[in-house]
Amino acid sequence: MDTEQATREHRISVRLQRLNERLKTYVTSPLEVPEVKQDQLKTSVKLDLLTKLSERLQELYSDVQAMVAETCKCSEDLKKEFYDFAYHGLRAVHNDLGPRVTDLESALGEMSEEDKKDFKRLTGYQVNRQRQVKRLDKMRGLFSPVRYTTICPWTFFYSALQGSERSARCPCNAYSWKNLASKNGRETSRNLFLMRVA
Numbered sequence: 001m002d003t004e005q006a007t008r009e010h011r012i013s014v015r016l017q018r019l020n021e022r023l024k025t026y027v028t029s030p031l032e033v034p035e036v037k038q039d040q041l042k043t044s045v046k047l048d049l050l051t052k053l054s055e056r057l058q059e060l061y062s063d064v065q066a067m068v069a070e071t072c073k074c075s076e077d078l079k080k081e082f083y084d085f086a087y088h089g090l091r092a093v094h095n096d097l098g099p100r101v102t103d104l105e106s107a108l109g110e111m112s113e114e115d116k117k118d119f120k121r122l123t124g125y126q127v128n129r130q131r132q133v134k135r136l137d138k139m140r141g142l143f144s145p146v147r148y149t150t151i152c153p154w155t156f157f158y159s160a161l162q163g164s165e166r167s168a169r170c171p172c173n174a175y176s177w178k179n180l181a182s183k184n185g186r187e188t189s190r191n192l193f194l195m196r197v198a
Contacts, residue, residue, distance in 0.1 A: 009074050015067060016081055019060060020089070026056045027093055043107045047118055050100055054125035057093055061132040064090065072142050083143040086136060094133060101126055 030053060035041055041049065064086050071082045101122060111119060 005073075008070060009078055012067065012071055012074055012078055012082070015063075016078075016085055019063060020085060022056070023060060023085075023089060023093070027053050027060070031093075031096065039103075043104070043110060044112075044115055046100075046104060047111075047115055047122065050097065050104065051118060051122045051125070053093075054097060054101075054122055054129065057090070057097065058125055058129050058132065060090060061129060061136065065132065065136060068136075068139055068142070079143045083140075086143075087140060091133070094129060098126065 030036065030049065036049065064082075067082070071079060074082075104119065104122075108116065108119065
């Protein structure tokens with residue numbers, strides 16, 4: 001490995017480590033607080049928390065996108081580390097925040113005018129971050145030359161009750177959102193989880 005490559009990989013490795021620390025400190029740790037996990041916060045407090053978490057997460061996505069071009073030139077091990085952070089670590093939190101914001105919307109009628117303005121700002125973060133997620137998904141194939149199997153927990157739950165197993169393989173660059181219909185006929189959009197297979 002030449003000096004330039006070694007310097008690049010060290011720089012990317014350090015940045016990924018710091019991004020992981022920021023994600024844990026400023027986003028995932030606050031979500032683990034008992035009052036948050038048990039949904040015991042007042043609406044105004046919850047609104048403030050979700051806004052701060054969304055802002056932090058958007059910053060993390062921006063930083064990750066800025067690393068793509070340089071990370072593509074790194075070793076496979078480092079690209080996998082980037083992949084795991086960008087497409088698993090960040091995505092898990094993104095998926096977690098979405099329903100929380102949707103639930104908060106049900107309390108919109110009880111909010112003060114100031115809280116309504118803050119909620120509008122929160123939904124703005126959601127929209128912007130969804131754009132970031134889509135842009136990052138288009139670059140997925142740059143980091144995952146192997147095949148993946150899509151594993152949907154809801155599909156496996158219902159198929160387990162029926163005594164059958166269903167799974168679908170897709171190349172990494174064909175990752176997409178799919179709609180799953182629940183038993184009562186309502187269609188819900190769920191993100192499919194990916195698991196690396198040998």
